[in-house]
Amino acid sequence: MSNVASDFITEPNDERRQQIAKQLGEFIDPDKVRIDEESLLGHGCDWTKLYKVNPLAIVFPKTVEQVQQLVKFARAEKIALVPSGGRTGLSGGAVASQGEIVVSFDYMNQMSDFNPVDRTVVCQPGVITQQLQDFAEEQCLYYPVDFASAGSSQIAGNIATNAGGIKVIKYGMTRDWVAGMKVVTGTGELIDLNKNLLKNNTGYDLRHLFAGSEGTLGLIVEATMRLTQPPKDLSVLVLGVPEMAAIMEILRAFQNRMPLTAFEFFSESGCKLTTAHGLQRPFETETPFYVLIEYENQSEQDAETAMEVFEYCMEQGWVVDGVISQSESQAENLWALRENLGECCAPFTPYKNDISVTTSQVPGFLEDIDAVVSQAYPDFTLVWWGHIGDGNLHLNILKPEGMEKEEFFSKCQAVNKQVFEIVERYQGSISAEHGVGLVKRDYIQYTRSDADVALMQGIKKVFDPDNIMNPGKIFQS
Amino acid sequence: MSNVASDFITEPNDERRQQIAKQLGEFIDPDKVRIDEESLLGHGCDWTKLYKVNPLAIVFPKTVEQVQQLVKFARAEKIALVPSGGRTGLSGGAVASQGEIVVSFDYMNQMSDFNPVDRTVVCQPGVITQQLQDFAEEQCLYYPVDFASAGSSQIAGNIATNAGGIKVIKYGMTRDWVAGMKVVTGTGELIDLNKNLLKNNTGYDLRHLFAGSEGTLGLIVEATMRLTQPPKDLSVLVLGVPEMAAIMEILRAFQNRMPLTAFEFFSESGCKLTTAHGLQRPFETETPFYVLIEYENQSEQDAETAMEVFEYCMEQGWVVDGVISQSESQAENLWALRENLGECCAPFTPYKNDISVTTSQVPGFLEDIDAVVSQAYPDFTLVWWGHIGDGNLHLNILKPEGMEKEEFFSKCQAVNKQVFEIVERYQGSISAEHGVGLVKRDYIQYTRSDADVALMQGIKKVFDPDNIMNPGKIFQS
Numbered sequence: 001m002s003n004v005a006s007d008f009i010t011e012p013n014d015e016r017r018q019q020i021a022k023q024l025g026e027f028i029d030p031d032k033v034r035i036d037e038e039s040l041l042g043h044g045c046d047w048t049k050l051y052k053v054n055p056l057a058i059v060f061p062k063t064v065e066q067v068q069q070l071v072k073f074a075r076a077e078k079i080a081l082v083p084s085g086g087r088t089g090l091s092g093g094a095v096a097s098q099g100e101i102v103v104s105f106d107y108m109n110q111m112s113d114f115n116p117v118d119r120t121v122v123c124q125p126g127v128i129t130q131q132l133q134d135f136a137e138e139q140c141l142y143y144p145v146d147f148a149s150a151g152s153s154q155i156a157g158n159i160a161t162n163a164g165g166i167k168v169i170k171y172g173m174t175r176d177w178v179a180g181m182k183v184v185t186g187t188g189e190l191i192d193l194n195k196n197l198l199k200n201n202t203g204y205d206l207r208h209l210f211a212g213s214e215g216t217l218g219l220i221v222e223a224t225m226r227l228t229q230p231p232k233d234l235s236v237l238v239l240g241v242p243e244m245a246a247i248m249e250i251l252r253a254f255q256n257r258m259p260l261t262a263f264e265f266f267s268e269s270g271c272k273l274t275t276a277h278g279l280q281r282p283f284e285t286e287t288p289f290y291v292l293i294e295y296e297n298q299s300e301q302d303a304e305t306a307m308e309v310f311e312y313c314m315e316q317g318w319v320v321d322g323v324i325s326q327s328e329s330q331a332e333n334l335w336a337l338r339e340n341l342g343e344c345c346a347p348f349t350p351y352k353n354d355i356s357v358t359t360s361q362v363p364g365f366l367e368d369i370d371a372v373v374s375q376a377y378p379d380f381t382l383v384w385w386g387h388i389g390d391g392n393l394h395l396n397i398l399k400p401e402g403m404e405k406e407e408f409f410s411k412c413q414a415v416n417k418q419v420f421e422i423v424e425r426y427q428g429s430i431s432a433e434h435g436v437g438l439v440k441r442d443y444i445q446y447t448r449s450d451a452d453v454a455l456m457q458g459i460k461k462v463f464d465p466d467n468i469m470n471p472g473k474i475f476q477s
Numbered sequence: 478m479s480n481v482a483s484d485f486i487t488e489p490n491d492e493r494r495q496q497i498a499k500q501l502g503e504f505i506d507p508d509k510v511r512i513d514e515e516s517l518l519g520h521g522c523d524w525t526k527l528y529k530v531n532p533l534a535i536v537f538p539k540t541v542e543q544v545q546q547l548v549k550f551a552r553a554e555k556i557a558l559v560p561s562g563g564r565t566g567l568s569g570g571a572v573a574s575q576g577e578i579v580v581s582f583d584y585m586n587q588m589s590d591f592n593p594v595d596r597t598v599v600c601q602p603g604v605i606t607q608q609l610q611d612f613a614e615e616q617c618l619y620y621p622v623d624f625a626s627a628g629s630s631q632i633a634g635n636i637a638t639n640a641g642g643i644k645v646i647k648y649g650m651t652r653d654w655v656a657g658m659k660v661v662t663g664t665g666e667l668i669d670l671n672k673n674l675l676k677n678n679t680g681y682d683l684r685h686l687f688a689g690s691e692g693t694l695g696l697i698v699e700a701t702m703r704l705t706q707p708p709k710d711l712s713v714l715v716l717g718v719p720e721m722a723a724i725m726e727i728l729r730a731f732q733n734r735m736p737l738t739a740f741e742f743f744s745e746s747g748c749k750l751t752t753a754h755g756l757q758r759p760f761e762t763e764t765p766f767y768v769l770i771e772y773e774n775q776s777e778q779d780a781e782t783a784m785e786v787f788e789y790c791m792e793q794g795w796v797v798d799g800v801i802s803q804s805e806s807q808a809e810n811l812w813a814l815r816e817n818l819g820e821c822c823a824p825f826t827p828y829k830n831d832i833s834v835t836t837s838q839v840p841g842f843l844e845d846i847d848a849v850v851s852q853a854y855p856d857f858t859l860v861w862w863g864h865i866g867d868g869n870l871h872l873n874i875l876k877p878e879g880m881e882k883e884e885f886f887s888k889c890q891a892v893n894k895q896v897f898e899i900v901e902r903y904q905g906s907i908s909a910e911h912g913v914g915l916v917k918r919d920y921i922q923y924t925r926s927d928a929d930v931a932l933m934q935g936i937k938k939v940f941d942p943d944n945i946m947n948p949g950k951i952f953q954s
Contacts (some may be wrong), residue, residue, distance in 0.1 A: 115835070115837050117729050117836055117837035118835050118836050118837045119732075120835070140733075161678065162678050162682075164678075168675070168676065173676070175682075175685075176653075185932070191926065191928055191929050192929075193929075195835075195904045195905070195906070195924075196835050197833055197835060197868065197905065197906050197909075198645070198833070198835070198867040198868050198869070199645065199650070199868065199869045199909040199910050200833060200909060200924070201638065201641075201906070201908050201909060201911065201912045201913070202907060202908050202913055202917070202921060202925055202951075203689065203913055203921065203925060203930075203933050203951045203952065204686055204689065204933050204936060205652075205686075205688070205689055206929070206932065206933075208652075208682055208685030208686070209681055209682075209685070209686060211682070212678050212680065212681065213680075213681060214680075229732065229736065248594050251594065252594050255596075255706065256706070298775050299775060299776030299778055300776075301776055356674055356675070357674070358595050358597070358656075358672075358673050358674060358675070359595050360595045390675040390676045391676065392676045427672045428672070428674065429672070429676065429677040429678070429679055430679060431679050432674075432677060432678065433678050434678065435678045436678070436679055436680055440679070444679055444680065447672075447679045448679055452683070453680075455662070455668070455939060455940065456683075459936055462935035462936055462938075462939065463932065474679075474680045
């Protein structure tokens with residue numbers, strides 16, 4: 001799989017690396033230029049382990065000026081750049097396979113200029129998500145974008161992949177929390193996007209173009225993030241659901257009565273995994289699907305309303321059993337049933353798919369995909385979970401014991417075409433929140449038309465005329 | 478002021494108009510092609526009355542296919558197109574001065590495919606904002622973007638200008654309510670943007686590029702809009718504020734305790750105007766500024782909290798008098814003090830400015846601009862109001878009785894440079910919500926850098942290689 005234009009250096013050797021390191025050391029602190037094998041392998045990829053890792057060098061700039069100099073250098077030398085954050089991506093967006101220079105923001109990780117009226121804080125690109133969440137808490141505020149890798153993912157990476165997670169139903173995606181950002185384009189120019197304004201209708205909002213651009217338009221060198229009021233006392237319900245179609249009725253019944261902060265689901269196969277890892281079942285009844293609902297207790301009335309809706313759902317037969325948290329620790333335990341799924345799947349080398357449709361279509365969509373994969377590989381275990389209130393499903397296919405990883409992955413990939421044809425038929429997305437990177441690149445036409453991709457390619461040329469910014473990610477470039 | 482590329486037909490005569498009408502009639506219903514003076518003058522401009530109105534023809538397509546044919550025809554004939562919605566714009570974005578064909582969406586105004594689970598409804602471009610609001614209400618839902626011209630503005634125009642209004646502090650701008658849209662680009666291609674998905678990280682989100690693009694990238698031919706739960710029982714407070722700086726303290730005090738659905742302000746000069754038009758003063762005390770706060774009574778506790786914060790603000794001296802609505806009709810009367818301002822100013826031929834800064838900077842910013850304008854023209858009355866919770870101020874300069882309109886406008890324009898220099902110094906926006914169009918085009922550099930504008934021009938070329946889509950709006954093209 002070629003992911004860099006053919007005139008790039010594709011096979012760096014030691015001599016070439018030494019030479020480049022010397023040149024880079026002229027404008028980046030020499031101890032922040034690394035060409036040792038550990039650094040190259042460690043910083044040259046993300047959580048996907050599917051691609052050859054072969055960067056030319058890893059650099060750790062400390063200032064915006066150094067980033068600009070680096071881009072100008074890379075442009076002059078026709079060397080591609082791969083931005084690197086917390087490297088927690090699942091789509092190969094931060095993989096350097098073809099002699100690229102990896103730009104790590106590990107040493108640009110400070111926060112500054114907190115403004116309590118605007119509720120904004122300026123972040124360098126390498127600020128860790130959790131660091132921002134903790135800072136917000138210290139200010140009695142809240143940064144609401146949250147997901148499993150919050151402890152290591154970095155803020156610029158979150159923006160570049162428009163990270164979602166478990167609170168999207170109430171708080172939206174990362175793009176919704178960026179007041180402004182500074183970016184260095186493929187020409188080395190520094191552009192200030194939106195100046196942190198709440199309202200600014202002066203032409204195209206390029207902030208939104210960078211959110212989800214996966215480093216293909218330029219490097220995010222600063223982001224001013226918005227914070228909000230923390231949620232009040234949260235309650236968690238887990239409900240046992242006999243049929244997928246009922247989940248949509250439950251969603252509608254709750255949303256019509258009260259705002260929700262989360263609406264998640266997981267399959268019984270998932271429940272089996274987490275309970276095998278020491279968690280308690282939410283209740284004795286075993287059901288094919290479970291829904292996890294979180295809401296804010298803004299008044300005493302809310303608990304009553306939730307109980308009324310729960311009882312209504314029981315009467316309708318949509319729910320056959322349920323439990324509601326009575327304390328913060330119980331809420332945490334219930335959340336663990338959903339949140340520990342990724343970790344519990346990991347030993348089974350899961351093949352992951354992150355797909356979405358409009359919420360109302362989820363039941364038929366899930367059924368169709370489940371049928372296709374189960375028919376092709378009746379021995380594979382399918383674990384479903386996801387942010388079902390957003391129409392976002394995570395399908396995890398577990399590797400049967402004894403099967404070679406290569407054989408397993410190639411079998412999963414063989415069924416991809418059928419899965420994505422169903423996605424296309426439902427007008428869905430082949431990547432709801434993980435991004436495209438390399439993993440989904442050759443399937444993008446199932447969600448975006450050729451004309452649509454051509455527009456993206458044209459836009460990339462405007463920002464990156466020499467095709468040095470993470471080339472080959474999202475689409476061929 | 479030239480706003481169309483020089484090779485366009487700039488002086489259409491009757492013969493030319495007849496000929497074009499005949500050609501257009503080949504693919505658009507002949508009675509939907511108009512070249513009579515009333516249609517040309519009526520549909521060739523927006524609420525700005527500053528520009529010569531001189532379109533070649535007005536067309537009213539009825540289908541997406543007709544729109545595509547029209548764009549291909551315009552491209553072949555090198556004729557520019559100006560999209561026309563409710564024509565309520567204040568920046569000249571829908572003005573046809575140079576022999577353009579105006580594309581009116583008055584006959585594409587149907588809603589369909591309401592989905593109660595997704596809470597979405599598909600709108601043709603010409604659906605009136607109020608029509609969508611009313612439809613939502615019938616479904617026990619809510620379309621929250623609201624502003625003075627909701628009774629005539631159209632949904633595609635709202636998207637193209639990313640309309641804001643009085644509820645932005647809670648609900649955001651129009652862009653936040655677009656689930657998906659279909660657009661026809663400058664090549665006549667039809668592109669489906671986002672397919673109404675809540676989560677879709679497959680590359681650049683071109684929806685957000687079209688929101689606020691003022692027709693320069695293409696024509697919006699369909700939009701799927703999201704609806705939400707209606708707010709519960711709303712209460713309105715109006716507070717008398719002796720000093721601008723106190724307004725920010727009041728905002729912070731309230732926001733730290735409870736979510737707000739509106740935080741607006743107006744000056745005593747504004748209060749004088751509306752009360753001269755029959756409204757009652759909110760209370761006897763006269764103060765330089767008034768704040769209008771709206772919040773949702775989600776529980777009985779909210780009224781108590783609001784009273785506590787109000788009393789705290791009184792104790793601090795930030796507020797000297799206040800009133801709280803005790804009924805829906807009282808709430809409406811208090812809102813009228815703010816909402817009737819535009820109408821009450823109209824007889825004074827006001828010169829309008831729509832500017833913003835980050836919210837915390839509003840007091841210094843307002844003071845600096847007020848000082849500059851008052852010093853230059855001590856005889857002019859300045860009426861301030863705005864969405865101050867979003868940092869958005871509307872400055873209305875009233876024409877003194879007896880002064881000619883031309884003289885007045887030229888005097889106001891003379892002081893623009895100084896006003897915009899202050900905007901630039903505060904890193905603010907020369908157009909918070911009205912858009913750029915023609916009115917602000919030659920001032921855009923006060924908010925967007927040359928490199929930033931060059932990127933926008935490059936993007937326009939990708940979507941509209943022949944520069945036929947509303948050329949000359951936002952920036953020179």
